Structures are given as C-alpha cells and as structure tokens.
Amino acid sequence: MAITFYKYQGTGNDFVMVDNRKRAFPTDDEALVKQICDRRTGVGADGLILLQDHPEYDFEMVYYNADGRLGSMCGNGARCTVRFARQLGVIEDVACFLAADGEHQASVERDLIQLKMNDVNKIEQIGADFYLNTGSPHYVCFADNVKDLDVYAEGRAIRYSDRFKAEGTNVNFVELISENEIFVRTYERGVEDETLSCGTGVTACALVAGLRGLRSPVAVRTLGGDLEVAFKRDGDSFKHINLVGPAKQVFTGSVPLHQAQQQL
Numbered sequence: 001m002a003i004t005f006y007k008y009q010g011t012g013n014d015f016v017m018v019d020n021r022k023r024a025f026p027t028d029d030e031a032l033v034k035q036i037c038d039r040r041t042g043v044g045a046d047g048l049i050l051l052q053d054h055p056e057y058d059f060e061m062v063y064y065n066a067d068g069r070l071g072s073m074c075g076n077g078a079r080c081t082v083r084f085a086r087q088l089g090v091i092e093d094v095a096c097f098l099a100a101d102g103e104h105q106a107s108v109e110r111d112l113i114q115l116k117m118n119d120v121n122k123i124e125q126i127g128a129d130f131y132l133n134t135g136s137p138h139y140v141c142f143a144d145n146v147k148d149l150d151v152y153a154e155g156r157a158i159r160y161s162d163r164f165k166a167e168g169t170n171v172n173f174v175e176l177i178s179e180n181e182i183f184v185r186t187y188e189r190g191v192e193d194e195t196l197s198c199g200t201g202v203t204a205c206a207l208v209a210g211l212r213g214l215r216s217p218v219a220v221r222t223l224g225g226d227l228e229v230a231f232k233r234d235g236d237s238f239k240h241i242n243l244v245g246p247a248k249q250v251f252t253g254s255v256p257l258h259q260a261q262q263q264l
C-alpha cells in the first residue's frame with residue numbers, strides 16, 4: 001500500500017497533505033509522520049495534515065508537527081488545507097471547517113486564502129514581552145534588526161525555559177517597520193527550529209502590535225512572503241480576526257507505506 005501525498009506551502013511554511021476521507025492513514029503512528037516530514041530521508045515538511053470528512057463541517061483538518069506529534073492550530077496549514085479542499089472539489093470558494101481549536105470559516109480569492117481565526121481575549125505581559133494563544137501558544141518579543149537575530153538560539157532559550165519547557169511555546173521576534181507594517185521571524189515548537197513563516201505566530205504579533213497602536217489591517221513581512229492580519233480591537237480583546245495570504249500546491253507523490261515504516 002502507498003500513501004498518496006500532496007505537498008503545499010503557504011509563505012514558505014510547508015506541509016505534506018493527505019486526503020484521509022477513506023481513513024486509510026495510520027493516525028496514531030507518530031514515528032511515520034516524523035519520517036515523512038524528515039527533510040533528508042522523507043518528503044520533508046514543517047508538518048503533516050490530514051483532510052477528513054466530518055458530519056457537521058465541510059471537512060476536518062488534523063495537524064501534526066514535524067516531530068510527529070498531534071499539534072494545535074496551524075494558520076498557514078489551515079490556509080493550505082482550504083486550497084487542498086478546493087482542488088479536491090470538497091468545497092467551492094467558501095468553507096466552514098473544524099480544526100484543533102474549533103470552527104473556522106475561510107474563503108478562496110484567486111491566489112489568496114482568507115481564514116477567520118478565533119477571538120483572543122487574553123494577552124499576558126511578561127516584562128517587555130507578551131504571551132497569548134491564537135489557536136497555538138505564542139511568545140512575542142519586539143526587537144530591532146530582526147533580520148540579524150539568532151532566532152534559533154534565542155527562540156530555543158525561551159521555548160526550553162522553566163516556564164515553557166513542559167508544554168513548549170512558539171517564539172516570535174517582531175520589528176515595527178511602519179505604522180501598519182511589521183517584520184516577523186518565528187521559532188516553532190514541534191519543528192524545533194525557525195520556519196519561514198508561522199500563521200498563528202504572525203496573527204499573535206499583529207494583535208500585540210495592535211495593543212501598541214498599529215491599525216488593522218497589519219501587513220506582515222516574513223522570510224517566506226507577505227501576509228495580512230485584520231482585526232477589531234476592544235480594549236485587550238480582539239475579534240473578527242482574519243489572516244490572509246497565499247497557499248500553493250508544490251508537487252504530488254506517493255510513499256510506499258511499508259518503505260516509510262521500514263526506515264523508522
């Protein structure tokens with residue numbers, strides 16, 4: 001038996017996508033997911049996503065990090081899953097789907113996917129930094145010259161600090177570029193490295209920038225491309241949060257299941 005996969009990327013955050021509507025994928029095989037995501041001995045990706053049927057939604061998105069573990073919400077992965085659902089004919093131009101953090105609405109507008117994120121009602125301040133959950137946990141630090149930062153070393157130090165080492169956190173470094181524009185680099189939990197972009201991370205940074213007075217929509221530059229985050233602020237709460245950006249299919253292929261499992 002072979003696993004047919006589709007490789008997608010959204011602003012450089014890349015995913016192996018599998019159509020699991022027939023429930024053939026071994027969903028609890030953490031080592032297999034890790035093997036498929038390995039960039040030297042597998043397909044290579046920041047995560048693996050299963051698109052599944054759901055009785056109450058257009059589809060369900062099941063997201064695994066590259067370490068093989070079931071993950072929380074993935075914003076770029078969700079945008080890629082919407083594009084995948086459109087290409088499979090599961091949806092037309094709008095979708096209502098289920099992810100790890102609940103229901104999401106999305107729409108396809110040419111090469112862009114607009115994704116509604118859940119409301120954020122709590123932003124914790126930790127010294128000069130911030131911590132919030134946008135479907136996944138994000139630590140946000142403002143810095144100058146973010147392009148020259150050692151994101152791996154500095155992100156890892158926070159991710160494995162006493163406060164976060166058990167559950168982990170994603171760590172974002174943000175630079176204010178103009179009155180509605182930021183540059184973001186992210187160390188991702190579960191990949192345990194910097195990725196080219198992180199959708200829930202970019203969202204977290206735009207909301208924290210909103211607390212500092214940046215107006216919606218915030219343009220976000222990442223190493224993998226540009227995103228936009230719109231929101232409505234009410235004090236320290238944020239509603240009507242929308243993440244917009246491109247999502248593309250890169251290639252398709254198949255992995256013989258026994259071969260993938262033999263390499264473990």
Ligand SMILES: N[C@@H](CCC[C@H](N)C(=O)O)C(=O)O
Nearest residue numbers: 074075076136190198199200
């Ligand atoms: N790349 C993702 C974030 C995925 C979740 C993260 N790695 C975690 O486990 O918290 C995104 O685009 O949001």
